[in-house]
Amino acid sequence: MKTPIRFTALALSMLLASGAAMAADLKVGVSMSSFDDNYLTGVREGMVEHVKTFPKGDGVQLQFEDARTDVVKQLSQVENFIGQGVDAIIVNPVDTASTARISKAAIEAGIPLVYVNRRPDQKDLPKGVAAVTSDDEEAGRLQMQYIADKLGGKGSIVILLGDLANNSTTNRTKGIKEVLKKYPDIKIVQEQTGIWLRDKGMTLVNDWLTQGREFNAVLSNNDEMAIGAAMALKSAGTKPGSVLIAGVDGTTDGLNAISKGDMTVSVFQDAKGQAVGSVDAARQLAKKETIEQNIVIPFKLITPENVKDFK
Incomplete structure (x- = not known):
């Protein structure tokens, strides 16, 4: 009678371990101001590619939403992410002057928030909020x-x-x-x-x-x-x-x-750099790690002489 019990315990421990590994994948909601913007498409694609590099069981699942350049729609998307209990939120704001309510909602819910590509107008970002942008x-x-x-x-x-x-x-x-x-x-x-x-x-x-x-x-x-x-x-x-x-x-x-x-x-403007930076920042904040709140990805001049280096 001992053998079945031992196998049952082993199966249970394997099931729990598998569940823990699956639970380790962080869920991150991403609200983009517009899917139709060519540059922002590059940022979105960069995020998708970057999450593929994380080790199995310690990764990130992204859920994208298109705000369609609508401030109210974007706030609603953030509120929906909060309702789903995501581990972190990334926002490419429709209006950089109208981010206060987004930040307030995320902070009150205790969910880390990362702005990407466009920084909120406010001078100092609240605790738990970061921005990955370029100057x-x-x-x-x-x-x-x-x-x-x-x-x-x-x-x-x-x-x-x-x-x-x-x-x-x-x-x-x-x-x-x-x-x-x-x-x-x-x-x-x-x-x-x-x-x-x-x-x-x-x-x-x-x-x-x-x-x-x-x-x-x-x-x-x-x-x-x-x-x-x-x-x-x-x-x-x-x-x-x-x-x-x-x-x-x-x-x-x-x-x-x-x-x-x-x-x-x-x-x-480095779309891939902003994509990687925002996902990494969201992941680190979700893991309670300390990061720089203002992450700046540098610009580079493109001329006829060096254009081939950017293709």
């Missing part, structure tokens, strides 16, 4: 300095702004204008929002050309609007390269545009 002012400075050098310190420029509710727009533009302080002979003749979209960037530039506005360069807060600008200029019969075009992100389409000569320069 957007640096992106603006890098692209503007390159264009200023190409223009020889003289000329007229237009600026394609991202979503005005996003501090990436504010800070990238601030970086551009910081550099312009050194170049009084470079003038801004137009500055409007294309809300990150290619077709909107194309429409704005087409309108300016139709109005007879003259400019030597387009400074865009992202690659998508920069590509739209290039399309408008090409459609208007503008000689390729006669108007310099600068973007930010280093998306696949952006890199191809530089290779073809449609864009002049971009600034590489």
